Amino acid sequence: MPGRLSVVGLGPGSDALVTDQVRATIAAASDAFGYFPYIERLQGLGHLQLHASDNREELARARQALELAAQGRQVLMLSSGDPGVFAMASAVFEALDGATPEQAQRWAAVDVEVQPGITAMLAAAARLGAPLGHDFCCINLSDNLKPAAVIERRIRLAAQADFAMAFYNPCSTSRPEGFARALRVLREECEPARLICLARNVSRPDETLRVVALAEATADMADMRTLVIVGNRLTRQVGRHVYTPRSYPHA
Amino acid sequence: MPGRLSVVGLGPGSDALVTDQVRATIAAASDAFGYFPYIERLQGLGHLQLHASDNREELARARQALELAAQGRQVLMLSSGDPGVFAMASAVFEALDGATPEQAQRWAAVDVEVQPGITAMLAAAARLGAPLGHDFCCINLSDNLKPAAVIERRIRLAAQADFAMAFYNPCSTSRPEGFARALRVLREECEPARLICLARNVSRPDETLRVVALAEATADMADMRTLVIVGNRLTRQVGRHVYTPRSYPHA
Incomplete structure (x- = not known):
């Protein structure tokens, strides 16, 4: 059988x-x-x-x-x-x-x-509030299986589309540059106040959540146990929560 | 209390x-x-x-x-x-x-x-195989809370980034044009053989799964109970399953 x-x-x-x-x-x-x-x-x-x-x-x-x-x-x-x-x-x-x-x-x-x-981005989003409540994308920042140039291009186009973004594998010991590269592209494409959410060890006893503006984000804020969520340009904080509104305005 | x-x-x-x-x-x-x-x-x-x-x-x-x-x-x-x-x-x-x-x-x-x-895209992807196994995006096709032009632009940029795409709310009785609009943009940006997966009533007794090439996809294949997954340019079929490879080649 x-x-x-x-x-x-x-x-x-x-x-x-x-x-x-x-x-x-x-x-x-x-x-x-x-x-x-x-x-x-x-x-x-x-x-x-x-x-x-x-x-x-x-x-x-x-x-x-x-x-x-x-x-x-x-x-x-x-x-x-x-x-x-x-x-x-x-x-x-x-x-x-x-x-x-x-x-x-x-x-x-x-x-x-x-x-x-x-998946980690849904667990992280729930703990943060609702940062993925509008159109979003999901990018693996490891360049183990794809060229770094493809990652950069995807982040740039995603920012131009104004997707919220979830980043998996922002960096690891062997590939520390993933999140640094992403931050560099985001700084070129997004306003300094853009919200960056860092969720580490989500749903585990040692879970940590951190929300910073893009201007304050640094590469050492993420490691291989961190899931990063980048808001779209409308993503906001209310109390201790972060959310992205369902509506998107006419240009 | x-x-x-x-x-x-x-x-x-x-x-x-x-x-x-x-x-x-x-x-x-x-x-x-x-x-x-x-x-x-x-x-x-x-x-x-x-x-x-x-x-x-x-x-x-x-x-x-x-x-x-x-x-x-x-x-x-x-x-x-x-x-x-x-x-x-x-x-x-x-x-x-x-x-x-x-x-x-x-x-x-x-x-x-x-x-x-x-969420529906994860359940649909699992039933289909692994179409979301590489970078992807997730777009609500309803223009109830955002302009149709924003949806079109996002699909176009997502295709240029070569994201796989999950479409929620492809159409409804009151807004039948969502999926037709998406197919029009996809036909402008993607090759005719691109795989389009239609998962209706996923995980329910009357679940149906259908996989067609973009050239054969028609707007009436999706309704409000359908989750649509568009492959990236590498998405393939093996037996009855659809998957997107983990690796992405150098240009």
């Missing part, structure tokens, strides 16, 4: 942000693949065979999970947040798309499904 | 896509406000006083909910999907921001919080 590969989203950190669908799928699974810290979240679930691997091994991880599912196992592929937003779902389909004829034959009967989760 | 206003997301339709956080908040609430069909989803929860209202009454609904919370009630404001994405969270903060001095005084002690949910 062919198995199943379920690519699931665990949400940003708090167990209260997991859906019932994902919880039920974890309970019925035999194996779980994922990056070390996500596998860590399933420790103590004795029915699961855990297969932790490192960052940047996404394609190899996807292939291993497909092999096990082809043997009839009920396999989980874990992502934090939502698996479809800068996470494992695309890697699984890349593995399927790039399969050798032998792999394709073995994997053909595997039932591959994706189950959504609360 | 001041009450609380919890703005919560019920997800796109299936009860399996509700988070534990929202489920617990519903269980502890005294009153629920929302658009008729969302209130419908709570029928049978006898502990709740239900306050249903019509579309386009969002600000009035927000004010009523704040009044009740100011009287010490535990009030829910319901949205489908995520409350922060084209839903009630911004309306609540607009009400707070536009309060009269008397209202501001009454509402000052209310604890306002937002709880995220699975």
Whole structure:
């Protein structure tokens, strides 16, 4: 009997942000693949065979999970947040798309499904108020898999479209320049009072939220655990909350 | 004792896509406000006083909910999907921001919080595969609260940035032209083979998914219950799934 590969989203950190669908799928699974810290979240679930691997091994991880599912196992592929937003779902389909004829034959009967989760930008936006309440875009600032020039161009065009923006992976130890580059483009395109929201470790006990004007924002305000939301030109503060109005005026 | 206003997301339709956080908040609430069909989803929860209202009454609904919370009630404001994405969270903060001095005084002690949910684009993307696996944007096609020219400009700039795009509210009975306008702009900016995904009633028993090339897409393929996802220029099909690769080439 062919198995199943379920690519699931665990949400940003708090167990209260997991859906019932994902919880039920974890309970019925035999194996779980994922990056070390996500596998860590399933420790103590004795029915699961855990297969932790490192960052940047996404394609190899996807292939291993497909092999096990082809043997009839009920396999989980874990992502934090939502698996479809800068996470494992695309890697699984890349593995399927790039399969050798032998792999394709073995994997053909595997039932591959994706189950959504609360992605970091939605959790961060909720904690901040409603900064994504009008049209917005979502950009991964890592230049690991795309040229820095493409990132710059997208931020510039997004600013010209007056999208609010959510930035994933603003910087990491190995690539510290991501957020600095973004701030440079934003300063060229946006007014100094533009609101920049920095949400770190959202939904976890050590969550921090910070809102500053673009003029005061500095690159060291974000690290790899920070989700950045840039308001559009109408984004405002009311009390401790930040929101973007639903309406947009005629020019 | 001041009450609380919890703005919560019920997800796109299936009860399996509700988070534990929202489920617990519903269980502890005294009153629920929302658009008729969302209130419908709570029928049978006898502990709740239900306050249903019509579309386009969002600000009035927000004010009523704040009044009740100011009287010490535990009030829910319901949205489908995520409350922060084209839903009630911004309306609540607009009400707070536009309060009269008397209202501001009454509402000052209310604890306002937002709880995220699975928004339609994440649920649709998961069912389709991973079309939002690279940078993307999210545009409400309704010109109810913004000029049509702003929508056109945003779609054009998003295509030039090569964002995948999620379109909410592609059309409605009173505003049928939204998706037709979007298709016209896309045909000017994108190649005819660009993938257009139409997800209707996602996560419900009558869900339908359809994927067509831009050249074959017609305005009548979307209605108010459809979430549209436009791929970027690299978005591909593998088997029955659609995905956008994580990598983007150098020009």
